[in-house]
Amino acid sequence: MEEFGQVTLKLLGGFSSSVFLFVLTLLLSLPLGLLMSFGTMSRFLPLRYLSRAIVMVLRGTPLLLQIFVIFYVPGLLWGFQWPSLSTGNAYFDTTFSNRFFACLAAFSVNYAAYFSEIFRGGIQSIPKGQYEAGEVLGMSKGDIFKKVILLQMVKRVIPPLGNEVVTLVKDTALANAIAVTELMFQAQQLLNAGLIYPIFYAGAFYFLFNALVSFALRKTEERLAYIAV
Amino acid sequence: MPYLEVKNIQKSFDGEKILDDVSFSLEEGETLAIIGRSGCGKTTLLRCLNYLESIDTGEVYLKGEKILDASYSKKRKKEDSFRRHFGLVFQSFNLFPQYTAKENILLPLSLQRKYRQKSGIMVDENSNLDEVVLGLLAKVGLEEKKDLYPSQLSGGQQQRVAIARAMALSPDVLCFDEPTSALDPELTGEVLKVIRELKEKTRLSMILVTHEMAFAHDVSDKILFMKGGKAIELGAPEEVFASKKEETIAFLSGYRHSNPSE
Ligand SMILES: Nc1ncnc2c1ncn2[C@@H]1O[C@H](COP(=O)(O)OP(=O)(O)O)[C@@H](O)[C@H]1O
Ligand SMILES: [Mg+2]
Numbered sequence: 001m002e003e004f005g006q007v008t009l010k011l012l013g014g015f016s017s018s019v020f021l022f023v024l025t026l027l028l029s030l031p032l033g034l035l036m037s038f039g040t041m042s043r044f045l046p047l048r049y050l051s052r053a054i055v056m057v058l059r060g061t062p063l064l065l066q067i068f069v070i071f072y073v074p075g076l077l078w079g080f081q082w083p084s085l086s087t088g089n090a091y092f093d094t095t096f097s098n099r100f101f102a103c104l105a106a107f108s109v110n111y112a113a114y115f116s117e118i119f120r121g122g123i124q125s126i127p128k129g130q131y132e133a134g135e136v137l138g139m140s141k142g143d144i145f146k147k148v149i150l151l152q153m154v155k156r157v158i159p160p161l162g163n164e165v166v167t168l169v170k171d172t173a174l175a176n177a178i179a180v181t182e183l184m185f186q187a188q189q190l191l192n193a194g195l196i197y198p199i200f201y202a203g204a205f206y207f208l209f210n211a212l213v214s215f216a217l218r219k220t221e222e223r224l225a226y227i228a229v
Numbered sequence: 230m231p232y233l234e235v236k237n238i239q240k241s242f243d244g245e246k247i248l249d250d251v252s253f254s255l256e257e258g259e260t261l262a263i264i265g266r267s268g269c270g271k272t273t274l275l276r277c278l279n280y281l282e283s284i285d286t287g288e289v290y291l292k293g294e295k296i297l298d299a300s301y302s303k304k305r306k307k308e309d310s311f312r313r314h315f316g317l318v319f320q321s322f323n324l325f326p327q328y329t330a331k332e333n334i335l336l337p338l339s340l341q342r343k344y345r346q347k348s349g350i351m352v353d354e355n356s357n358l359d360e361v362v363l364g365l366l367a368k369v370g371l372e373e374k375k376d377l378y379p380s381q382l383s384g385g386q387q388q389r390v391a392i393a394r395a396m397a398l399s400p401d402v403l404c405f406d407e408p409t410s411a412l413d414p415e416l417t418g419e420v421l422k423v424i425r426e427l428k429e430k431t432r433l434s435m436i437l438v439t440h441e442m443a444f445a446h447d448v449s450d451k452i453l454f455m456k457g458g459k460a461i462e463l464g465a466p467e468e469v470f471a472s473k474k475e476e477t478i479a480f481l482s483g484y485r486h487s488n489p490s491e
Binding site for chain 2: 127129130132133135136137138139140143147148151152155226227228
């Protein structure tokens with residue numbers, strides 16, 4: 001029983017890294033994805049084509065490869081080291097390794113590319129009449145987007161966005177490839193030490209977390225049900 | 230000097246002339262009905278007046294002041310964003326689905342106030358926008374629906390909210406683009422009734438594109454009949470309906486047996 005407690009602690013430690021990676025990736029990739037979607041729709045053609053090319057490459061190559069590139073290549077080429085960070089706060093004492101940040105960067109740009117395509121589809125699916133109604137009512141372009149288009153777009157993109165978010169929960173396990181001490185990393189260590197069940201235990205963590213994420217997405221969808229689009 | 234004067238407007242899409250030298254004028258408080266077959270350029274004309282399309286040649290004057298010509302691109306001049314000369318009621322309502330009836334009308338009002346403040350224009354801080362909105366909803370008979378979302382309203386009610394919203398910024402001329410065409414027949418009456426009341430109870434100048442011939446005949450002071458982008462007839466309803474012109478007769482005969490609505 002004592003061993004089970006230790007295994008649980010170890011997995012929880014890894015799980016917290018996974019959750020941080022998940023949450024921070026979302027916080028960075030959602031706005032970045034929106035910006036990228038503006039780029040891919042820009043009237044300024046060089047920007048549009050550059051943005052589309054970047055999105056295509058990010059979607060067309062493995063995330064694992066992107067993690068390796070972002071973690072190793074800047075160091076090999078320019079001697080760049082990803083920073084690490086210790087919070088050193090009494091209530092929140094955690095260390096984020098340089099590996100963690102490299103992973104976070106890779107996840108964020110990769111997911112931003114997927115999100116940007118979803119946002120682009122969402123924005124382009126809003127009827128032209130919504131923009132024109134705003135124009136005729138004297139609204140500025142920025143206000144038309146913020147006050148009229150944005151929420152309708154959000155409502156439309158939640159289902160496809162949800163699919164990606166659920167995938168992201170599982171993809172955090174890829175951080176193990178550069179030895180970020182997340183949930184898979186811990187489970188693998190225990191496996192190497194001869195313990196089999198922690199790998200299933202870790203599976204349960206992912207599964208339950210995803211159940212929670214799906215629940216939150218469903219609730220958000222319900223809250224926006226009054227918007228008929 | 231007429232209140233509104235539209236002079237020689239031409240507009241082409243891809244080399245095809247859609248508006249071919251259209252002119253008309255309107256006195257304050259008058260209603261102009263525009264009739265004509267589908268595709269003759271009615272919507273395009275309203276879109277040009279509402280700055281949704283640019284024009285190739287021609288001018289529009291309001292109370293003697295030029296408000297539109299070919300040099301006027303879609304990038305509007307600053308002062309024009311404060312004074313919308315025209316309001317537009319769309320065929321497909323185009324209400325904002327995430328806002329209640331009240332919020333749909335309040336949004337342009339509060340944004341307008343924000344823009345004015347930003348530019349250092351004096352605004353009457355005491356004027357209560359909520360009251361303005363309720364007054365507008367009363368004009369279309371929908372005060373008690375103020376907190377409902379568009380999805381909770383019938384098509385006719387949605388269009389009435391859209392009419393109230395189009396009046397929010399007190400346009401000099403209110404345009405309607407086939408306001409009942411997207412409605413089930415049993416719902417057209419309530420929208421036509423609202424327009425008729427506006428005509429009778431306010432001094433609002435209106436341009437009404439419609440296929441409701443009986444209504445156009447009753448409510449308008451002038452009728453413009455268009456064909457192929459050209460103004461064929463322009464005159465009092467009785468004159469146009471009694472016209473001897475071949476194409477006018479042909480067009481109107483298509484409506485001879487249709488029921489006058491309302
Ligand atoms: N943005 C556009 N690009 C090209 N053609 C257009 C455009 N808008 C309208 N047209 C054409 O202009 C003509 C008149 O259209 P419209 O003004 O909508 O007619 P109406 O409202 O009288 O039915 C139609 O032939 C239509 O195809
Ligand atoms: Mg039309």
